[in-house]
Amino acid sequence: MDSEYQDIIKDILENKEVIKLGETKHHDNNRLKHSLRVSFYSYKIAKKLHMNYKDVARAGVLHDFYFEQINDMSHFKDKIRMYRKEHTRVALKNSEKYFDLSKLEKNIILSHMFPCNLTLPRYKESWLLSIVDKCVSTYEFTNLFTKAFIVSFKYLLKMDYSKNINK
Numbered sequence: 001m002d003s004e005y006q007d008i009i010k011d012i013l014e015n016k017e018v019i020k021l022g023e024t025k026h027h028d029n030n031r032l033k034h035s036l037r038v039s040f041y042s043y044k045i046a047k048k049l050h051m052n053y054k055d056v057a058r059a060g061v062l063h064d065f066y067f068e069q070i071n072d073m074s075h076f077k078d079k080i081r082m083y084r085k086e087h088t089r090v091a092l093k094n095s096e097k098y099f100d101l102s103k104l105e106k107n108i109i110l111s112h113m114f115p116c117n118l119t120l121p122r123y124k125e126s127w128l129l130s131i132v133d134k135c136v137s138t139y140e141f142t143n144l145f146t147k148a149f150i151v152s153f154k155y156l157l158k159m160d161y162s163k164n165i166n167k
Contacts, residue, residue, distance in 0.1 A: 005043050008057045015098050018065065034140060035061050042132045046125060052104060056125045059108035062099070063133065066090040088113055 012018055021032035039060025046053035066087045092109045095101055101109075104123055111121040112130045121127045 002040075002043075005040060005057055008043070008054050009039065009061050012058060012061045012099065017094070017098065018061070020067065021065065029140065031064050034136065035064050037136045037140075038063060038129065038133045041136065042125075042129045045132065046128055049128075051125050051128065052123075055102055055104045056108065056129055058099075059101075059105040059125075060129055060132075062091060062095040062101075062105070063088075063109050063112045063129065064091055065094045065109075088117060088119065 019032070021035065022030050039057050042060045043053050043057035046056040064087065088110050092101075092106060095105075095109060104125055107119075107122045108126045108129050111117075111119040111126045112133050113119075114121055114130055121130055
């Protein structure tokens with residue numbers, strides 16, 4: 001991995017609370033890996049486009065810095081509300097508790113769920129990270145469903161269908 005990128009996010013990854021994100025399930029893996037994917041890809045694109053890649057990298061790691069998780073699908077409306085509105089504010093609050101953030105970093109964190117939430121990205125870097133987050137999430141969901149399909153398919157292949165043919 002890029003050594004400049006590692007230097008930019010080093011202090012964030014030394015924070016014990018941020019490391020705990022690795023224990024929280026998120027899409028196909030955990031929230032820390034998701035955040036690092038979003039951060040790294042956003043950083044690479046921002047750097048190529050001569051944007052503020054340092055703030056993009058840092059905000060990328062922090063954009064999902066929250067621990068709430070709703071596994072009970074009977075509370076689906078609560079889950080949607082959490083993802084659409086509340087988690088961006090909780091992530092910003094958690095981030096501000098441990099780190100000094102620029103206006104850009106704050107807007108990136110708050111607006112990364114646009115248009116699902118109504119916080120408008122004010123900077124090109126905010127738009128970039130929001131788009132990258134959606135691409136990474138699509139990849140992770142696709143990966144999750146692909147794994148489930150493979151497991152199901154393997155199960156179906158193991159079944160003995162000859163017993164059902166004679167009936």
